[in-house]
Amino acid sequence: MYDFRQVFGIFPTPGAIVTLTRRDVEAIALLARLEITEEELPVYAGSLSRILGFIDQLAAAATEGVEPMAHPLENQVQALRDDVVTESDHRDRYQGNAPDVGAGLYLVPKVIE
Amino acid sequence: MTAAEIGRGLRAGKFTSIEVTRHFLERIDRAGQLNAFITVTPERAMQDAKRADARIAHGEGGPLTGVPMAHKDIFCTDGVLTSAGSRMLSNFVAPYDATVVERLAAAGMVMLGKTNMDEFAMGSSNETSWYGPVRNPWDGTKVPGGSSGGSAAAVAARLAPVATGTDTGGSIRQPGALTGLTGFKPTYGRVSRYGMIAFASSLDQAGVLSQSAEDAALVLAVMAGHDPRDSTSVDVAVPDYAAGLGVSMNGLRIGVIREFFGEGLEEGTGRAVRTALEGFKAMGATIVELSLPNLPLSVPTYYVVAPAECSSNLSRFDGVRFGHRCPEPRDLLDMYRRSRGEGFGAEVKRRIMTGTYVLSAGYYDAYYLKAQKVRSLINADFRKAFSEVDVLMGPTTPTPAFAIGAKVDDPITMYLNDIYTIGANLAGLPAVSVPCGLVDGLPVGLQIIGPHFAEQRLLAAAHAWQLETEWHRKLPPLFA
Numbered sequence: 001m002y003d004f005r006q007v008f009g010i011f012p013t014p015g016a017i018v019t020l021t022r023r024d025v026e027a028i029a030l031l032a033r034l035e036i037t038e039e040e041l042p043v044y045a046g047s048l049s050r051i052l053g054f055i056d057q058l059a060a061a062a063t064e065g066v067e068p069m070a071h072p073l074e075n076q077v078q079a080l081r082d083d084v085v086t087e088s089d090h091r092d093r094y095q096g097n098a099p100d101v102g103a104g105l106y107l108v109p110k111v112i113e
Numbered sequence: 114m115t116a117a118e119i120g121r122g123l124r125a126g127k128f129t130s131i132e133v134t135r136h137f138l139e140r141i142d143r144a145g146q147l148n149a150f151i152t153v154t155p156e157r158a159m160q161d162a163k164r165a166d167a168r169i170a171h172g173e174g175g176p177l178t179g180v181p182m183a184h185k186d187i188f189c190t191d192g193v194l195t196s197a198g199s200r201m202l203s204n205f206v207a208p209y210d211a212t213v214v215e216r217l218a219a220a221g222m223v224m225l226g227k228t229n230m231d232e233f234a235m236g237s238s239n240e241t242s243w244y245g246p247v248r249n250p251w252d253g254t255k256v257p258g259g260s261s262g263g264s265a266a267a268v269a270a271r272l273a274p275v276a277t278g279t280d281t282g283g284s285i286r287q288p289g290a291l292t293g294l295t296g297f298k299p300t301y302g303r304v305s306r307y308g309m310i311a312f313a314s315s316l317d318q319a320g321v322l323s324q325s326a327e328d329a330a331l332v333l334a335v336m337a338g339h340d341p342r343d344s345t346s347v348d349v350a351v352p353d354y355a356a357g358l359g360v361s362m363n364g365l366r367i368g369v370i371r372e373f374f375g376e377g378l379e380e381g382t383g384r385a386v387r388t389a390l391e392g393f394k395a396m397g398a399t400i401v402e403l404s405l406p407n408l409p410l411s412v413p414t415y416y417v418v419a420p421a422e423c424s425s426n427l428s429r430f431d432g433v434r435f436g437h438r439c440p441e442p443r444d445l446l447d448m449y450r451r452s453r454g455e456g457f458g459a460e461v462k463r464r465i466m467t468g469t470y471v472l473s474a475g476y477y478d479a480y481y482l483k484a485q486k487v488r489s490l491i492n493a494d495f496r497k498a499f500s501e502v503d504v505l506m507g508p509t510t511p512t513p514a515f516a517i518g519a520k521v522d523d524p525i526t527m528y529l530n531d532i533y534t535i536g537a538n539l540a541g542l543p544a545v546s547v548p549c550g551l552v553d554g555l556p557v558g559l560q561i562i563g564p565h566f567a568e569q570r571l572l573a574a575a576h577a578w579q580l581e582t583e584w585h586r587k588l589p590p591l592f593a
Contacts (some may be wrong), residue, residue: 090208
C-alpha cells in the first residue's frame with residue numbers, strides 16, 4: 001500500500017490550504033500511469049491544489065454515525081446470471097482495434113529481459 | 114418539427130423517411146461551423162431510412178419509425194468510430210452496439226451520426242473535446258454547455274430532431290438549458306449503461322435532448338427498461354410515458370429549493386424561473402419553499418466521487434487492447450505512461466490525478482469515505498423533501514451560456530456551473546430541464562427533480578408547462 005502521508009509530509013486539516021508540489025504531482029502521475037511534461041507539472045500542481053482545497057470543505061460536515069453511500073439505489077441487489085456461456089468468439093473483430101497483435105495475442109514491449 | 118410530428122407525418126404519408134433524412138443530412142452539411150458532429154453517417158442513415166419506409170409502407174413500426182436522430186459519441190455503435198471525444202479513442206471502431214443504440218434502431222429510428230462531446234463526458238462547456246469546441250447555435254461565441262454539447266447544438270439548430278446524451282453531473286440538463294431544449298435525465302438504473310463508455314459508474318445515466326417533453330417521453334420509452342447486460346439496470350416495468358402526459362397540474366405539490374436561489378444565481382435566470390413557478394401555481398399546483406441544507410456540499414462531494422470512479426474506469430486505457438499507443442515505447446511502464454499522457458487531454462488527466470489522490474492509502478477516509486457519507490446526507494435531504502412534495506423545482510444553471518474560453522483556465526469556476534444539477538446525480542434521481550425564458554437572447558432552463566422512477570410525473574409537468582408556453586418552440590435566429 002502506498003501511503004501518501006509520507007509522500008506529501010502533511011495531512012490536510014479541515015479548511016487547510018492544500019499545496020501540492022511538483023514532486024507530489026510527479027508521484028500522483030506515476031501512480032496514475034500518466035506522463036506529465038516538465039512544463040505541465042506546475043500547472044497541475046496549481047489546479048490540483050485548488051481542487052483539493054475546494055473539496056476540503058467536506059471535512060467540516062458532521063457525518064458521525066452516517067453510513068457511506070456507494071450507490072444511488074438502496075436495496076438494489078446485484079443481479080446474478082446462470083454460469084453459462086453467452087458470448088461467441090469475436091477475437092479477430094476485437095483485435096482489429098488493437099495497436100499490435102500477433103498469432104491472436106496482444107503484443108506489448110518486452111517485459112522480461 | 115418535433116420527432117413526434119415527423120413520426121405522425123411519416124405514418125400519414127406526407128413525406129418519406131428518405132426525404133426527411135436527406136433534409137437533416139443537408140442541414141448538418143451546412144452547419145459545419147457548429148462542430149456538433151464528430152462523425153456523420155449518411156450511408157447508414159439512408160439505409161436505415163429505406164428500411165423504415167418499407168416498414169411504414171407495411172403498416173409496421175411505431176411512433177419513432179423513420180425519424181432521424183443522433184447519438185452522443187459515448188455510445189458504442191457497431192462499425193462506426195466511437196471516440197468519446199478523446200484522442201485516446203480517435204481510432205476506435207466499436208465492435209458492438211450499446212443497448213440504447215440497439216433499442217432505438219429496433220424502433221426504426223434513423224442514425225444520422227455521432228455528436229461531439231467533452232472528452233469522456235468530463236466538462237460543462239464542450240471545450241475539452243479532442244475534436245474542438247462546439248458552438249452554441251444561439252450565439253457562436255458562447256458554449257453550448259456540456260458534456261452532451263454536440264447533441265444539444267445539433268437538436269437546437271435542428272440538425273437532428275432529437276439526440277441521446279448522458280448525464281453524470283448535469284451533462285444533459287445543463288446543455289439542454291443553455292440551448293433551449295428539453296433535457297431529460299432518468300433515474301439511475303432506468304436506462305442500460307451497456308456499451309456506454311463509463312466515466313463515473315455510480316452516477317452515469319443515459320437520457321434525451323429533445324424539442325419537447327412529448328419527444329422525450331417517446332424516446333425514453335424505447336431506451337428504458339431492464340437489460341441483463343448491465344447489472345445496475347433496474348427491473349422495473351416501463352410505463353407508457355406518452356400516454357401519461359395529459360395529467361393535470363392541479364394539486365401538484367411543488368417544493369422550491371431555497372438553496373438554489375442564493376448568491377451566484379444570475380438575475381434574469383432567477384426571474385425566468387420564478388415566473389415559471391407562478392405559471393405552475395396558475396395551473397393549480399401548490400408551492401412550498403424547502404431547505405435542503407446539505408445540497409451546497411454536492412459539488413465538492415461530486416468532485417471526490419466522480420474523479421475517484423473515473424480514475425478507476427479509465428485505467429482500462431493502457432495502449433494494449435484498444436485506443437492510442439505511443440510510438441516506440443521503451444518498456445511497458447513507458448508505454449502506459451506515454452500512451453495515456455498523449456491520449457488524454459488536460460481535464461481528463463486532472464480528474465484521473467484527483468481520483469488517484471483521493472483514493473490513495475492515507476487519504477481514502479478523509480476524502481472518499483467522507484464524500485460517500487456526505488452523499489448519504491444529501492440523499493436524506495432529498496428523501497425528506499419528497500415526503501412533503503411531489504417534485505422539486507429550481508433553475509438548471511446559475512447563468513445563461515458563457516463565452517467560449519471564459520472558464521477553461523479555472524476548473525473550480527467551471528465545476529460550479531453544475532451546482533444545481535449534481536444533487537440529482539448523487540441521489541440517482543430523475544430530473545428534467547425545460548426552457549423557461551430568454552435572457553439577452555440566450556435560453557435558460559427550469560429544472561424539475563422527482564423521486565426515483567417518477568419519470569412519468571416529470572414528463573407530465575414538463576408537458577403541461579409546454580402546453581402553456583412557447584419557449585420550447587423558439588429557434589436560434591440563425592437556424593430558424
